[in-house]
Amino acid sequence: MRAINMKPNFGWHVVLACLPFIALAAAYAISSDARLTANPNDKLLPALGTIVEALRLHAIVPDARTGIYLLWSDTAASLFRLLSALAISAAIALVFGIVTGLLPLARSTLGPFISVASMVPPLALLPILFIVMGLGEASKITLIVVGTTLKLIRDLAQRVEEIPREQLIKAQTLGASTWQIALRVVTPQTLPRLLDALRLEIGPAWLFLIAAEAIAADSGLGYRIFLVRRYLSMDVIIPYVLWITLLAFLMDYALRLIQRKAFPWFAGARSA
Amino acid sequence: MTAITFDKVWKEYGDHVVLERINLDIAPRSFVALVGPSGCGKTTFLRMLLGEETATRGQILVDGVPLKAEPDSDRGVVFQRYSVFPHLTVLQNVMIGREFEKSALLGKLFGAQRRTAIEEASKLLYEVGLAGHETKYPASLSGGMQQRLALAQALNRRPKILLLDEPFGALDPGIRADIHVLIRRIWNQNNLTVVMVTHDLSEAFRLGTRVIAFERPRNRPEELERYGATLGGDLPVPPVMPKTQAGPQPGATITQDFEVWPRKIAADLNGASAAPDAPPDLSLPKDSEKALH
Numbered sequence: 256m257r258a259i260n261m262k263p264n265f266g267w268h269v270v271l272a273c274l275p276f277i278a279l280a281a282a283y284a285i286s287s288d289a290r291l292t293a294n295p296n297d298k299l300l301p302a303l304g305t306i307v308e309a310l311r312l313h314a315i316v317p318d319a320r321t322g323i324y325l326l327w328s329d330t331a332a333s334l335f336r337l338l339s340a341l342a343i344s345a346a347i348a349l350v351f352g353i354v355t356g357l358l359p360l361a362r363s364t365l366g367p368f369i370s371v372a373s374m375v376p377p378l379a380l381l382p383i384l385f386i387v388m389g390l391g392e393a394s395k396i397t398l399i400v401v402g403t404t405l406k407l408i409r410d411l412a413q414r415v416e417e418i419p420r421e422q423l424i425k426a427q428t429l430g431a432s433t434w435q436i437a438l439r440v441v442t443p444q445t446l447p448r449l450l451d452a453l454r455l456e457i458g459p460a461w462l463f464l465i466a467a468e469a470i471a472a473d474s475g476l477g478y479r480i481f482l483v484r485r486y487l488s489m490d491v492i493i494p495y496v497l498w499i500t501l502l503a504f505l506m507d508y509a510l511r512l513i514q515r516k517a518f519p520w521f522a523g524a525r526s527a
Numbered sequence: 528m529t530a531i532t533f534d535k536v537w538k539e540y541g542d543h544v545v546l547e548r549i550n551l552d553i554a555p556r557s558f559v560a561l562v563g564p565s566g567c568g569k570t571t572f573l574r575m576l577l578g579e580e581t582a583t584r585g586q587i588l589v590d591g592v593p594l595k596a597e598p599d600s601d602r603g604v605v606f607q608r609y610s611v612f613p614h615l616t617v618l619q620n621v622m623i624g625r626e627f628e629k630s631a632l633l634g635k636l637f638g639a640q641r642r643t644a645i646e647e648a649s650k651l652l653y654e655v656g657l658a659g660h661e662t663k664y665p666a667s668l669s670g671g672m673q674q675r676l677a678l679a680q681a682l683n684r685r686p687k688i689l690l691l692d693e694p695f696g697a698l699d700p701g702i703r704a705d706i707h708v709l710i711r712r713i714w715n716q717n718n719l720t721v722v723m724v725t726h727d728l729s730e731a732f733r734l735g736t737r738v739i740a741f742e743r744p745r746n747r748p749e750e751l752e753r754y755g756a757t758l759g760g761d762l763p764v765p766p767v768m769p770k771t772q773a774g775p776q777p778g779a780t781i782t783q784d785f786e787v788w789p790r791k792i793a794a795d796l797n798g799a800s801a802a803p804d805a806p807p808d809l810s811l812p813k814d815s816e817k818a819l820h
């Protein structure tokens with residue numbers, strides 16, 4: 256049988272999907288073991304037990320000095336920054352994406368500007384943001400907003416332009432004004448596509464968050480990773496990285512779920 | 528009662544003459560079927576009537592008034608596809624015309640107004656045979672059902688002119704026959720002037736009170752760009768061959784023009800009731816079809 260025709264059944268699908276994860280874990284365990292046998296004080300690849308102990312100290316034992324649970328307070332701080340920034344980005348992108356996608360006059364005015372502005376590397380703006388807005392929450396949130404909004408606007412404007420011309424004509428023959436078309440025809444069709452675009456921006460958003468936290472913060476997942484780096488605490492860094500990965504994955508999953516539940520028509524319309 | 532007049536209308540895209548010197552009077556209550564080879568400008572003609580495109584030269588008059596330069600609620604339209612809104616259910620798709628009309632700010636109706644709109648929409652859906660499908664989304668309807676939905680949606684706004692661009696082109700013959708009956712009934716019951724583009728001659732003669740053929744008189748490839756389609760020949764019943772035009776004839780224009788049911792229009796105009804689903808007289812179409820070739 257040709258390889259392109261060999262399809263796994265569900266059981267095999269699960270087994271195959273787990274394979275890379277198991278392989279990575281096994282490779283880690285073997286290398287860690289080898290290094291620790293050679294040098295019991297090696298910090299680079301800590302044993303599973305060491306990692307679990309570090310996780311326990313951060314997650315379920317309050318910090319000796321401040322009395323807070325570090326993992327949870329770091330998570331809360333990071334998620335607050337990330338989610339508020341993404342909410343702001345989404346709101347701005349929705350408005351500007353629809354306006355530039357729908358109105359030729361706005362497209363002429365803003366289109367070239369957005370194209371140029373979206374080429375500015377956001378991390379290069381970070382020092383400016385710190386200088387102008389200080390080292391508080393505002394500058395970190397702004398960095399994420401700046402880094403994600405322009406691409407979201409461009410993406411959404413494109414999605415709006417892709418709405419078949421026939422629909423806009425049809426709406427006009429039904430007597431709709433520009434405002435009514437934006438409200439009843441374009442916005443509802445743009446929202447599920449906004450969720451798609453947001454999913455693609457989760458990765459960059461974490462990148463900007465961790466960068467900002469690494470440079471100036473007193474809490475946050477990125478802050479903790481870069482803090483313990485000084486002591487080569489791989490036993491803390493590794494579970495934090497895994498935790499961030501899990502959070503990003505869950506956000507992606509949640510967006511997909513919202514899209515399916517809130518816009519039941521979308522899957523059918525997309526494949527049509 | 529809506530008469531449409533094309534007064535020496537030309538349409539060019541840059542150097543490319545698509546339509547030229549279209550002179551046409553469409554009587555109120557006509558059902559005009561437009562036929563012609565692919566690319567001769569039928570859709571362009573319809574888009575000008577829709578207000579989506581403007582004529583390069585000449586003007587289009589509706590009841591003697593120049594046409595508004597953008598689509599509006601007096602002209603309904605059904606395209607070959609993408610005519611309905613994918614994010615609205617069947618019922619919402621039909622209601623939305625009324626909502627646009629009555630609610631300028633939100634485009635949405637509430638309370639008693641909403642109930643009236645739902646009632647009207649349900650009645651229309653029943654008429655086009657979509658009762659029972661109100662809560663479905665268009666993606667889960669068949670092609671024929673989507674086109675019937677598009678018709679109901681357009682009719683709910685009570686247009687004076689209904690424009691159809693190959694609305695049944697993608698449907699299989701059985702379903703097409705059903706829709707033909709439906710569109711005839713709609714045309715009989717509403718005070719509509721219909722202009723329909725079709726690729727199917729028998730459909731044109733079955734439905735139309737008048738069949739107009741567009742053609743480019745010149746068909747050599749190097750001349751195609753320079754000469755648009757034109758409208759030529761005027762064939763009253765009984766059909767006679769089109770007059771041959773003297774001299775070069777650039778651009779596509781009307782080459783054949785059949786009055787298929789002149790008496791029927793006259794009867795309707797005089798207020799006499801026409802049988803809603805009268806079987807179309809096919810003997811005349813047969814002759815006319817031959818005359819077209």
Ligand SMILES: Nc1ncnc2c1ncn2[C@@H]1O[C@H](COP(=O)(O)OP(=O)(O)OP(=O)(O)O)[C@@H](O)[C@H]1O
Pocket residue numbers: 540543545563564565566567568569570571572
């Ligand atoms: N926006 C445009 N810009 C340039 N040329 C155009 C444009 N729209 C249409 N044309 C040209 O006008 C001619 C007529 O196009 P039109 O779509 O009206 O043909 P049609 O008769 O509807 O064909 P079909 O039967 O295939 O639908 C074509 O040669 C096309 O290339």
Ligand SMILES: [Mg+2]
Pocket residue numbers: 569570571
């Ligand atoms: Mg066409």
